[in-house]
Amino acid sequence: MSTSTDNNASITQESGPSAAVQDIQKKIVVRTADGEVFNLKEEVAMEIDIIKTFFQEDSISYETVMPLPNVEGWEMVKVIEYCTKHVELKHKVDGYKERKAFQALFVQNLSTKSLLALTNTANYLEVKYLLDFLCQAVSEQIKNKDVDYVRELFGVENDFNDEEYEQVKAEAPWAHENLNNDLH
Amino acid sequence: MVEPFSFTGPPSIIWVGRYDPTLPRPWKGLIDPSTGWLYFWNPETNVTQYERPSAPLYHHQFQLQQYPYPWLPRYDRPQLQYSHQYPEPLSTSHAPICASPCIPIAVRAPHPVTVPINYPRYRSLIREEGEDRDRISELPDDLICHILSFLPTITAVRTTVLSKRWNKLWTFVRHLDFDLYRDRPDGQKYLFERFVEFVFLRLVSLDIGKFRLRYASASWEGDFSHVDDWVSVAVWRNVVELDLRIFYVASGYLCRLPKSIFWCKTLKVLKLWIEDIAIPDPPTKGCFPSLKVLHVTLIDPDDKLGKLLSYFPVVEDLSIHVQMRYSYNFYSNFNLKVSTPELKTLKLSMEREERRNYEMERDYGGTLKQNHFCVDAPKLENLDLVQIPLSNYILENPKSVVNASIAFKSLAEEWSSFPDLAFQLLTGISNVKCLSLSDHPFEASNLPVFGNLNQLKLVLRNCSSWEFLAALLHRTPNLEDLDLVLEDELLFYAQRTGGEKDYPELQWTPPELVPNCLSSHLKTISIRGFKGLQFEMKVVKYMLLNGCHLNKMTIYTSMLEKEEEYCRDLLSFQRVMTCQVEFREMQF
Numbered sequence: 076m077s078t079s080t081d082n083n084a085s086i087t088q089e090s091g092p093s094a095a096v097q098d099i100q101k102k103i104v105v106r107t108a109d110g111e112v113f114n115l116k117e118e119v120a121m122e123i124d125i126i127k128t129f130f131q132e133d134s135i136s137y138e139t140v141m142p143l144p145n146v147e148g149w150e151m152v153k154v155i156e157y158c159t160k161h162v163e164l165k166h167k168v169d170g171y172k173e174r175k176a177f178q179a180l181f182v183q184n185l186s187t188k189s190l191l192a193l194t195n196t197a198n199y200l201e202v203k204y205l206l207d208f209l210c211q212a213v214s215e216q217i218k219n220k221d222v223d224y225v226r227e228l229f230g231v232e233n234d235f236n237d238e239e240y241e242q243v244k245a246e247a248p249w250a251h252e253n254l255n256n257d258l259h
Numbered sequence: 260m261v262e263p264f265s266f267t268g269p270p271s272i273i274w275v276g277r278y279d280p281t282l283p284r285p286w287k288g289l290i291d292p293s294t295g296w297l298y299f300w301n302p303e304t305n306v307t308q309y310e311r312p313s314a315p316l317y318h319h320q321f322q323l324q325q326y327p328y329p330w331l332p333r334y335d336r337p338q339l340q341y342s343h344q345y346p347e348p349l350s351t352s353h354a355p356i357c358a359s360p361c362i363p364i365a366v367r368a369p370h371p372v373t374v375p376i377n378y379p380r381y382r383s384l385i386r387e388e389g390e391d392r393d394r395i396s397e398l399p400d401d402l403i404c405h406i407l408s409f410l411p412t413i414t415a416v417r418t419t420v421l422s423k424r425w426n427k428l429w430t431f432v433r434h435l436d437f438d439l440y441r442d443r444p445d446g447q448k449y450l451f452e453r454f455v456e457f458v459f460l461r462l463v464s465l466d467i468g469k470f471r472l473r474y475a476s477a478s479w480e481g482d483f484s485h486v487d488d489w490v491s492v493a494v495w496r497n498v499v500e501l502d503l504r505i506f507y508v509a510s511g512y513l514c515r516l517p518k519s520i521f522w523c524k525t526l527k528v529l530k531l532w533i534e535d536i537a538i539p540d541p542p543t544k545g546c547f548p549s550l551k552v553l554h555v556t557l558i559d560p561d562d563k564l565g566k567l568l569s570y571f572p573v574v575e576d577l578s579i580h581v582q583m584r585y586s587y588n589f590y591s592n593f594n595l596k597v598s599t600p601e602l603k604t605l606k607l608s609m610e611r612e613e614r615r616n617y618e619m620e621r622d623y624g625g626t627l628k629q630n631h632f633c634v635d636a637p638k639l640e641n642l643d644l645v646q647i648p649l650s651n652y653i654l655e656n657p658k659s660v661v662n663a664s665i666a667f668k669s670l671a672e673e674w675s676s677f678p679d680l681a682f683q684l685l686t687g688i689s690n691v692k693c694l695s696l697s698d699h700p701f702e703a704s705n706l707p708v709f710g711n712l713n714q715l716k717l718v719l720r721n722c723s724s725w726e727f728l729a730a731l732l733h734r735t736p737n738l739e740d741l742d743l744v745l746e747d748e749l750l751f752y753a754q755r756t757g758g759e760k761d762y763p764e765l766q767w768t769p770p771e772l773v774p775n776c777l778s779s780h781l782k783t784i785s786i787r788g789f790k791g792l793q794f795e796m797k798v799v800k801y802m803l804l805n806g807c808h809l810n811k812m813t814i815y816t817s818m819l820e821k822e823e824e825y826c827r828d829l830l831s832f833q834r835v836m837t838c839q840v841e842f843r844e845m846q847f
């Protein structure tokens with residue numbers, strides 16, 4: 076009767092209309108850069124394209140532990156969380172609001188640096204919908220910010236001297252006008 | 260480390276024709292970047308040719324000496340010379356950037372050229388092992404471009420000042436988003452237009468993914484030609500998704516939808532807002548060859564829009580939103596006939612700006628009977644109706660529908676015939692697997708049997724809905740998943756005042772027969788908007804008692820602090836031991 080806790084990808088899926096009580100799906104094992112090992116359900120793992128091509132195109136048996144050298148443990152947890160929710164919502168008729176609520180919660184406690192790191196991971200793992208969502212979230216963060224903030228965010232060094240800077244600005248004068256508080 | 264693209268070189272396509280008054284509209288002059296030859300393209304008929312199209316003689320012969328590209332640095336401007344006589348056949352002096360001096364004598368029109376620049380896709384570069392993983396400063400260029408694609412274009416352009424590396428990154432962006440009122444709140448249209456042209460001139464990516472434009476047009480022809488040009492450029496660059504909304508600021512002139520979108524081969528998604536826009540007649544065949552998704556918003560439609568949908572032969576996802584404003588012309592009507600063979604998803608919704616003036620309501624009654632929606636789609640799988648007056652709605656071939664979501668709206672005019680119409684509609688779609696209903700102001704006796712129904716979502720708005728629920732459960736023998744949303748204002752007040760006994764209709768009596776689905780198939784139930792009222796608990800206990808196959812019940816409530824109380828209450832039920840009951844916070 077207590078609230079269920081989902082903290083690990085290996086928990087059995089909540090029973091939906093189609094799942095049987097016994098979970099007989101195959102598991103895929105991956106290991107991340109910091110040595111953590113994750114057991115993924117097959118249908119969640121197949122959402123991650125890099126895993127999908129690894130196992131399907133080369134016909135490698137599911138016994139092999141797939142190494143993911145560019146992925147950290149916490150990133151994998153987040154990716155699994157998102158993919159699991161995506162699979163769950165695929166079968167629902169009217170999941171729009173639920174998806175939005177989940178997405179808001181997903182990025183709520185992420186610092187910008189973690190968000191960027193996660194975006195990079197999603198790019199590497201080739202999960203298109205997660206990548207699009209994360210890029211959208213990053214772009215929301217830089218929408219109305221000034222130049223220095225964005226520079227710090229992305230770790231960009233300003234290598235223009237003043238003259239060049241003015242020249243660059245003069246190339247598209249109307250774009251840089253002080254209209255909103257946007258990147259000015 | 261592979262460089263995916265190079266930053267050097269002039270932009271690949273130079274748009275010459277805009278400032279060339281000797282070219283007849285709608286011809287445009289373009290430079291073939293690999294050879295440097297000038298050729299001409301007609302966006303409305305998609306003809307390309309080397310020969311200059313015949314131009315009318317001008318009364319005022321003049322020699323154009325000004326530079327047509329004031330925004331380019333001087334050394335970049337092409338040296339164009341125009342003759343004051345009737346244009347001569349192409350010679351070297353007409354080709355601004357000419358790599359080879361040969362004069363083309365080809366008669367056959369060239370194909371549009373794609374320059375093999377490796378513009379970035381979203382895949383990242385392969386990392387080498389042992390590379391220092393300082394991820395923030397090493398976000399690959401293509402990923403940054405992907406992030407920039409989600410920004411409004413004016414914001415993306417502003418990133419040029421960040422650093423030398425970022426200076427040209429925006430030119431590889433693949434989605435364009437221009438909005439006159441958002442980008443230029445001061446409303447300076449001239450500067451907005453210059454900006455859009457600047458972007459097109461500098462844009463390196465040859466395939467535009469998404470092009471979104473919000474623009475206001477005044478009441479003269481020349482003004483609207485900008486939109487025509489921009490859409491033509493987008494079409495030229497193989498746009499995949501187009502999202503247009505053109506406001507009109509002065510009445511008396513109807514804008515026209517740009518004709519170049521009709522034959523665009525790459526266009527897959529089209530989103531239009533049609534408000535006082537004339538739809539030109541399309542070519543007789545072969546228009547919109549790959550358009551799969553169409554979302555249209557119609558404001559105050561009239562009968563010319565009725566045949567709109569015959570232009571889209573292969574569309575699979577159609578969404579039509581009709582908005583009737585109170586200034587609607589009471590005498591015009593429209594017939595919308597949707598008969599596309601490939602249609603899989605359909606969403607129709609209607610919105611009326613209603614006045615609290617009952618006289619207006621009566622007038623609507625007259626017009627209502629003249630608007631018809633007729634849907635003929637044999638492969639239709641998903642249907643979504645939002646507040647469509649049922650008397651004007653005909654659905655042919657409804658047996659294929661798998662998912663349906665219907666939000667009813669009852670109108671005073673239809674009160675007597677509403678239950679029959681609803682019955683007709685629901686019988687038609689009685690093969691659905693997933694159904695979502697809301698606002699059902701009719702009795703449950705008017706319902707057919709839904710033999711295939713697996714998932715049901717009901718929005719219950721008033722207290723008589725509970726009987727409706729019970730009756731519906733009797734008619735859905737194979738139901739496995741039930742999702743109830745309690746949105747009841749009366750309950751809300753009752754909860755607030757605490758006087759539940761004052762509302763006799765809030766008492767719930769269990770049905771005489773246990774519904775078949777409850778005892779044999781139902782596996783999951785979720786209830787949203789639980790308020791802890793007495794009769795809600797009764798319903799929950801009834802379900803738990805009789806749901807023999809129930810696996811999980813999830814209750815979403817905004818009052819989580821009372822969870823302990825609810826749990827203790829339900830503990831007394833032995834049935835609970837084999838079913839998992841979970842209380843969650845309601846987020847939406």
